Amino acid sequence: MKVMKFGGTSVASAESILKVIDIVTACREKKIVVVAAMGTTTDALAELSELASEGNESYKVGLLTIEKQHLKAIEKLIPARERSSVIAKVKFVFNELSSALNGVFILRELTPRTYDYLLSFGERLSAMIVSSVIPEGVYVDARELIKTDSHFGKATVDFEASTILILEKLIPIEGVPVITGFIASSHKNETTTLGRRGSDYTGAIIAAAINAEILEIWTDVEGILTADQKKVEKAYCLDCLSYSEAMELSHFGTRVIYPPTFVPVYKKNIPIRIRSTFNLANAGTLITTEGANNSTKAIKGISSIENINMVTIQGSGMVGVTGISNRLFGALAARKVNVVLISQASSEYSITFAIRERDSVAANEAIEQEFQDEIDRGNIHQISIEKDLAIVAIVGENMKKSPGIAGKLFHTLGRNGINVRAIAQGASELNISCVISIKDLKKALNTIHESFFL
Ligand code: ASP
Numbered sequence: 198m199k200v201m202k203f204g205g206t207s208v209a210s211a212e213s214i215l216k217v218i219d220i221v222t223a224c225r226e227k228k229i230v231v232v233a234a235m236g237t238t239t240d241a242l243a244e245l246s247e248l249a250s251e252g253n254e255s256y257k258v259g260l261l262t263i264e265k266q267h268l269k270a271i272e273k274l275i276p277a278r279e280r281s282s283v284i285a286k287v288k289f290v291f292n293e294l295s296s297a298l299n300g301v302f303i304l305r306e307l308t309p310r311t312y313d314y315l316l317s318f319g320e321r322l323s324a325m326i327v328s329s330v331i332p333e334g335v336y337v338d339a340r341e342l343i344k345t346d347s348h349f350g351k352a353t354v355d356f357e358a359s360t361i362l363i364l365e366k367l368i369p370i371e372g373v374p375v376i377t378g379f380i381a382s383s384h385k386n387e388t389t390t391l392g393r394r395g396s397d398y399t400g401a402i403i404a405a406a407i408n409a410e411i412l413e414i415w416t417d418v419e420g421i422l423t424a425d426q427k428k429v430e431k432a433y434c435l436d437c438l439s440y441s442e443a444m445e446l447s448h449f450g451t452r453v454i455y456p457p458t459f460v461p462v463y464k465k466n467i468p469i470r471i472r473s474t475f476n477l478a479n480a481g482t483l484i485t486t487e488g489a490n491n492s493t494k495a496i497k498g499i500s501s502i503e504n505i506n507m508v509t510i511q512g513s514g515m516v517g518v519t520g521i522s523n524r525l526f527g528a529l530a531a532r533k534v535n536v537v538l539i540s541q542a543s544s545e546y547s548i549t550f551a552i553r554e555r556d557s558v559a560a561n562e563a564i565e566q567e568f569q570d571e572i573d574r575g576n577i578h579q580i581s582i583e584k585d586l587a588i589v590a591i592v593g594e595n596m597k598k599s600p601g602i603a604g605k606l607f608h609t610l611g612r613n614g615i616n617v618r619a620i621a622q623g624a625s626e627l628n629i630s631c632v633i634s635i636k637d638l639k640k641a642l643n644t645i646h647e648s649f650f651l
């Protein structure tokens with residue numbers, strides 16, 4: 198059995214949905230379809246919800262626009278005499294949405310719980326439409342399959358309860374189940390969501406529960422690329438990757454898959470194939486446990502993060518003192534500052550770490566507060582935050598076996614006059630990251646790509 202997940206762009210219009218129908222019908226095996234909301238419907242719903250909660254009546258105009266888009270797709274996809282029952286169902290759902298928004302408008306209140314409920318309409322509508330046009334399609338509301346806690350906005354899945362429900366409700370279905378991505382329900386039957394872009398995760402949860410042979414993620418990109426094509430023109434699509442490589446590459450920069458997606462399928466050893474609905478000639482990227490073990494390339498891809506700030510604390514009072522890093526990273530965590538890269542020299546005279554620009558004020562406050570005493574006594578004498586930086590990282594399992602990769606990387610950067618500010622490589626040897634100036638990023642990516650791939 199196969200799980201085929203189609204993203205927002207793949208179901209954005211009648212034309213795209215026709216491609217989806219072709220892809221699903223061409224698959225002869227037993228399959229389960231998962232769909233995201235049409236196009237940018239979820240963003241639009243988020244905006245309408247905000248408007249309504251601010252008492253801004255223009256949310257009604259936006260609601261009409263969404264309704265028109267959905268009805269237009271139905272008109273193009275379904276012949277006039279068969280249309281009425283689908284239109285009736287869709288209109289019914291829009292009435293429910295309209296009353297919910299009206300409630301928010303009157304109360305001027307938008308709780309996280311209501312917000313999730315409002316966002317759920319996108320997937321419900323798209324699954325309704327897709328299920329009615331796919332041969333033997335059967336609409337399935339994921340709220341009846343996936344159970345979560347009540348952490349609205351990004352609920353945690355109860356895998357045990359969900360697996361039981363999925364097996365019980367999905368297996369007996371005769372036709373092709375078309376399941377709403379992204380949404381779930383709490384044990385109290387409140388509507389929850391799995392986090393923005395979470396439909397991929399829905400696909401993975403279903404695939405793991407039924408022990409699918411493969412999870413196919415159909416999207417608008419060809420697969421996972423060697424680098425971000427917006428910056429590296431010569432970047433190309435990778436045929437095969439391991440889960441770890443894919444996770445590294447999808448965390449940095451090119452976010453092809455919603456990262457939590459890997460977890461349930463990885464545990465069950467279910468391969469993922471990423472493919473574009475718009476280019477069937479390309480078989481996309483296959484992600485498996487082993488990856489491409491016959492690959493001759495030293496690395497698989499290059500990723501980058503922009504808007505990085507680098508924080509350094511230094512002082513003689515840190516040398517040989519235990520517990521400094523513990524306090525430092527504890528204080529940062531307490532302020533929800535996410536640390537992207539860490540580097541400490543063995544002299545222990547300084548610790549350097551990279552964070553996102555948006556976290557820099559919180560990081561500075563956290564450090565000043567935590568080390569107030571040391572700063573007053575002069576044991577820590579400097580906290581510096583440097584801006585306008587970026588991280589580039591090279592990724593690949595083959596680095597483990599081959600010496601000289603770091604040498605090649607730094608030689609490439611050096612030869613091109615790019616100054617490296619900080620370096621980190623984990624002992625897993627899957628990733629070598631370095632901090633450089635943002636103005637050097639494009640050049641760095643292109644020259645590294647050139648030297649490793651061409
Ligand atoms: N429609 C949801 C969103 O835009 C989920 C998804 O697209 O995966 O976040």
Ligand code: MG
Nearest residue numbers: 205233239394
């Ligand atoms: Mg989307």
